Each structure stands twice: as structure tokens, then as C-alpha cells.
Amino acid sequence: MSSGAPTDGPMHQAAEYVLGLMPQSEAAAFEERLVRDPDLRDEVAFWTHHFVTLTDDIAPVPVPRGVYDNITQQLFPPAPAVKEGGGLRRFFLGAATGLVALAGVALWIGPQSLPDATAVAEIASDDGAFVLAASFVEPTGNLTVTWDSGMAREDRVVELWLIAGEAAPVSLGVMAADGPTTVVVPAELRGQLAGAVLAISDEPPGGSPTGAPTGDVLATGAVQAL
Amino acid sequence: MATRDDIEGYISRAALGDREAFGALYQATSAKLFGVALRILGSRAEAEEALQDVFIKVWRNADRYQSNGLSPMTWLITIARNHCIDRLRARKPEAAGGMDQIAAMPDAAPGPEALAVQSGERARIAACLDELEANKALAVRRVYLDGATYAELADYFAIPLNTMRTWLRRSLGKLRACLSR
Numbered sequence: 001m002s003s004g005a006p007t008d009g010p011m012h013q014a015a016e017y018v019l020g021l022m023p024q025s026e027a028a029a030f031e032e033r034l035v036r037d038p039d040l041r042d043e044v045a046f047w048t049h050h051f052v053t054l055t056d057d058i059a060p061v062p063v064p065r066g067v068y069d070n071i072t073q074q075l076f077p078p079a080p081a082v083k084e085g086g087g088l089r090r091f092f093l094g095a096a097t098g099l100v101a102l103a104g105v106a107l108w109i110g111p112q113s114l115p116d117a118t119a120v121a122e123i124a125s126d127d128g129a130f131v132l133a134a135s136f137v138e139p140t141g142n143l144t145v146t147w148d149s150g151m152a153r154e155d156r157v158v159e160l161w162l163i164a165g166e167a168a169p170v171s172l173g174v175m176a177a178d179g180p181t182t183v184v185v186p187a188e189l190r191g192q193l194a195g196a197v198l199a200i201s202d203e204p205p206g207g208s209p210t211g212a213p214t215g216d217v218l219a220t221g222a223v224q225a226l
Numbered sequence: 227m228a229t230r231d232d233i234e235g236y237i238s239r240a241a242l243g244d245r246e247a248f249g250a251l252y253q254a255t256s257a258k259l260f261g262v263a264l265r266i267l268g269s270r271a272e273a274e275e276a277l278q279d280v281f282i283k284v285w286r287n288a289d290r291y292q293s294n295g296l297s298p299m300t301w302l303i304t305i306a307r308n309h310c311i312d313r314l315r316a317r318k319p320e321a322a323g324g325m326d327q328i329a330a331m332p333d334a335a336p337g338p339e340a341l342a343v344q345s346g347e348r349a350r351i352a353a354c355l356d357e358l359e360a361n362k363a364l365a366v367r368r369v370y371l372d373g374a375t376y377a378e379l380a381d382y383f384a385i386p387l388n389t390m391r392t393w394l395r396r397s398l399g400k401l402r403a404c405l406s407r
Contacts, residue, residue, distance in 0.1 A: 007395035015398045019369045020311055021376060050405055051370050052300045053349030055307065058265050060257035067274050068252055071281045076245065099315070099375060102308035128312060133290070147286045180289060 123221035228254035354404035
């Protein structure tokens, strides 16, 4: 029996996004809207808040002792870095389902950008293995990039590039392995940020020796002015 | 037992690089997040790996948590649930049990520990789900807790994909109305 009520409005989309039913192809456009639309963000927060209560009945389970040590070894490795034979670095292969990688969704609960950001970008790979958030503050020229998912490959670094229009990629520097990276965008490039693409590539330690990306491009994202 | 304010304090100090605060956050919340990971992934070994990844994400993104009316546990559990669902979906399709196996699983009966729930009353969404037909409520739960896709749901209920979409979206509309009451 059809009620005739619409079933594809923003409310439904927000719920499907939070649940993980939205196809990846639609998620990028939806996230662009999220940047601009506080009501849509509120809707996402609403569903997030309510759905999470479906976990209320899940009992806490004590965690084996070694787990915290593994976490701190990955986050705060003693210098020089301890290499694990089995590889603590797991490449998280994206969903075979073609649906939105939920890694990025978790962080849309509230405002994503720094309070005084003038432009933002989500730098992501199609499979969700790499997701980073970038915020730009025009008065200072500071671009802050934080890791959400993914990390540099073993013995390699990740370098950040700005690609404005048809111009060759310009390096903004090597990403910190952990925590936020803040770079000052050269003055002559600041005006080109909106609409430009930020990309990260896999490079040897110290970054590309040639001034252009030499390794795989891991993720890209378009910069949107706020 | 850590309060909501305690946990928010740990997160904001971890955001500034305070490793002790991160340790305190882990102490206060890892068991709950581990329970969630176990429920979704079903395997202890996978849940342990997932929990490590979750706390690494939490450390890296602590500065993105903002106290904006949502509880810090909402933020933490959402990161955990989403990571585990992504992980589940990345498994080879043959390894997943499919909807038949999923639907056969009973919802976890709350044990004594689970009675210390975040809200003092039964969650509103649970009550609103009870107002839906049983199948529709099952579909919503299986999407949230098991990452069921429209294709899997349609297959399980033996209905066309578009019909499944309409069913679920109508159910979401009803939930929304109920939750706003």
C-alpha cells in the first residue's frame, strides 16, 4: 500500500549515510553538501546519536593485556622504529560492496572544520583506505591536515601536493606520521586553493627527490571554500 | 567509574598529545568498544586488531571531537562500529555468512554488566523499532549491527531490490516521526 510520501529526501539520505547504505559514488556529493549545510549535519548527528543506542545492550568485555601495548607501539614507536615481522601496518582494503567507506562517516557528527577555517577538503581514496581532513585558514595561510584512516607504507613517507587547475603539482611538504600536519601555503598559491585538488603520494623518506610525485598517488580531494 | 566529563577531558587532553590521558581514555572505554567489536566481527582475533585500529584513529582524531551536545561515547562507539562494519565488508564475500546466518543470531541478551547502560531508560529507538513490523525492525538492526546491504536484505526477504529500498526508507521515515514525538 503506497502512502505516497517521499522516500528519498535529505532525511532518508542522512540515515542511509549513517547506516552505511549510501553508495560510494553518492557519498562524495553528499559530503560536499554536508560541508555547506548545517541542517544536513544536524540530521546526520541525529541519526548517529539514535542508532548508536542500539549498542546499549552490548556488554563490555575485558580486553587482553597486550592490546594496549600494540597500540602504543604503533603510535609511539621507540626510536629507531621497531619493525614487526607480521606487519602491524594493515592496509585496510575497502568494501567490496561499493558502499560508502564508513571510516569517514564517523567524523561527521559535528562541525568538521576548525572554527576559523576558510576552506576544507576531504582527501580520500576510493576504497576508504586513506581518509584525511584538511582545513585552511586564509589569514594565516595555515593548512592543517589530519589523518583519519591510513598511514605511510613501511620505510616510506606521504607527501602532500596542491594541484591547481592544469598546473603541475606543487609540494606542500611531507606529512607527519602521526597527528596533524600544519604547513604554511605559499602566499602566491593561497588564492588558488578553492577548487584546487589536494593529493597525497607515496614517496621515499625525505619526500620526492624530483619536485614532482614519484610514487603512487594514494588519495585526492577537492578543496571547497566555506 | 569515569563520568562523561572525565571522558571528554581525556579526549581533549589526548588531542594535545597527552599520552596519560589517552591511557585513561583506553582504561575507561576499551571494554565497551571491544564488546561492540566482538559483536560485529564475531572473532576475538579480529576484534582485537580492530580495537587497535580504533584507538589509533581516536588518538589521531581526538582534536576533531568537539563537545557539541553529543556524548563522547557516541563519538567513540560510532568510530568503533563504523570501522568494524568496513572491516566486515572487506572480508571476502564467501566468508560472510549472509543474511540467513545474520538473521538467525539472537540479539545479545543483556547481562548484568550491560545493565549499566548509558541512558537510564530504554533507548527511544528500541521502542520506536518495536512499533515497526518485525521484519522491518530486523532489517534496520541488521544494517546497523551487521552491515547488511540492500542486496543482502532483498535476497533474504526474497523481494526486488527497489522494493527493499522503499521498505527500508519508509521504515526510516516512521522511525524519524516516532523519534521526534
